Amino acid sequence: AQSVTQLDSQVPVFEEAPVELRCNYSSSVSVYLFWYVQYPNQGLQLLLKYLSGSTLVKSINGFEAEFNKSQTSFHLRKPSVHISDTAEYFCAVSKGNRDDKIIFGKGTRLHILP
């Protein structure tokens, strides 16, 4: 069975500092990988996804994630965070066939310190 592990439940970081949110998955087959973001009291929004091709994927607001098959990881990074990045971030994995589901990690809460 697939699973997703987000190693940190909370990450505090100073504004304008870099951040990395870690995500590891377990699967013996090809996977699709996702990062979703949830701002306070809202639903989730897709931040970026890896389906195939280039292992480095980027979002429009400066986040990027790299698919590392050998380490089964899909860590999310941003070189300089802003107060508006305060949110909870969810890593998710799927095998991607028509009948499969997305498995979500437990989330990492990003706290931006002034």
Next chain:
Amino acid sequence: DGGITQSPKYLFRKEGQNVTLSCEQNLNHDAMYWYRQDPGQGLRLIYYSQIVNDFQKGDIAEGYSVSREKKESFPLTVTSAQKNPTAFYLCASSIAPGAHNEQFFGPGTRLTVL
């Protein structure tokens, strides 16, 4: 504007009562999903529907029921059989079944059992 609406935003219920959460989308999406979110647990899939008049159980379907009589609507009923119903409930939709398709989320309904 296209999107997903969930109502009500907050819902209170007495123990032993059934309650129905609304989810409507005007995105013309075929697939719809219900998730439950608990603090520190991530999202867990309750039910999903790939097409009108069809739905499947997710990972935690016990104590819940759904219907999909119209493409744009996927209401969730929390029955008295659900032992711990207090949670944040999220509805989502995607253009077609298949985890490679982005899921769009509604703003959520917070259910509290008194």
